[in-house]
Amino acid sequence: MFVLLSSLISIAILLVLFYLSHKRERQQEQKYQVISTLREIVQLLRQHRSATHLSLLYKQVHSSEIHHTQTEILAKCQALIELASGESKPLYRILLSQYQTLFSQWQEQSIAKNQFLHGKMLRHTLFLVDETTVAWLAESERDELIDEYHCHWQVIIENLDALTQLRIAIQDLHQPQGRERFAHCAQRMVRRLNQLTLLSPYHIAAPASVEVIRELEMYASLQQEKLNKTNAYELTSLISATIFRCYDEMLDEMIESLYLPLPKLALRFT
Structure with missing residues (x-):
């Protein structure tokens, strides 16, 4: 009788452990x-x-x-x-x-308002990613990663905000005040990109990223004579590519440490 009771208790414990493991796996998935x-x-x-x-x-x-x-x-x-x-x-x-x-x-919408609204929706969507990631880290008791993630996340958001302001400034490039505003936004963008070296030194040190920062510095000092809307928007597209490569690398590392690597995207950075 005692052996039977012990066996039943053991089976019950195993079933509970299996259920909890399966539930945790579903939640992670x-x-x-x-x-x-x-x-x-x-x-x-x-x-x-x-x-x-x-x-x-x-x-x-x-x-x-x-x-x-x-x-x-x-x-x-x-x-x-x-x-x-x-x-x-x-x-x-x-x-x-x-x-x-x-x-x-x-x-x-105007071109500037369209950029602003898309930037707003990007941040909204990214905040949902952030919320889910932080909750997952907390549930997994990965406290050592939460502070690191928050630090990197803040750098990404500041870069995206600076990029949105730079893109909005493109609309008034044909005016002297507009060129000065664009130069000011370019200075801010350079500072934000330099912060990304803490997050992803490999991507920022890449030749393409170095060239982007060099061009930005020329715009910031008003040394670039061929400053037109087409060139400026192409430059911001390259900046966007750099920021999102860094973001994607950071996010992938975090999620892989919790579960699995994220699926590869068919990358088309804009």
Whole structure:
């Protein structure tokens, strides 16, 4: 009788341990899928920002590309609603609604306002990535990584804010005051990019990134004579590529330490 009772208790303990392990695995997979999907949305939104910017700047029609990107983003937002836990679903319903608003109104905006609205949605989406990542680190009791992550995250956000301001300043480059404002924003952007060396020295030391910073410094000192909207926007696209390469590397390292490496993106930085 005692042996039978001991066996039943052992089996019960094993079943509980198996259940808890399976539950933890499901929760990790859910967080992993949420972060992966949000990351894909960020990538698609950057493509949308580029296409809509060119459409507004040159009065060109990019309807097919833009519509396809919008459809993908909305589908991924809907997938997030279905994937998220009950208390998180309202966050992703709000995200879906805000993307729907952006897609229905971008054609009515100025170039600067379009850049601002896309930058705002990028930050909103990135904050959802941040929220999920920090919660995952805390649940996994990886306190040693939380401070490091917060430090790196702050550097990324400051760089993105500086980039948005630089892009907004492009609109008034044809005016003397606009050129001065762009130069001021370029100075700020150089300082922010130099901070990225703490996060990803390899990417910032790469020849392409060094050339970007050199060009920015010339713009900041008003030494660059060929300062026009096309050149300026191409430069900001290169800056965006540098920032998001650093961000993606940082995020991938964090998630791999918790679960698995993130899926490779079909990179198209804009």
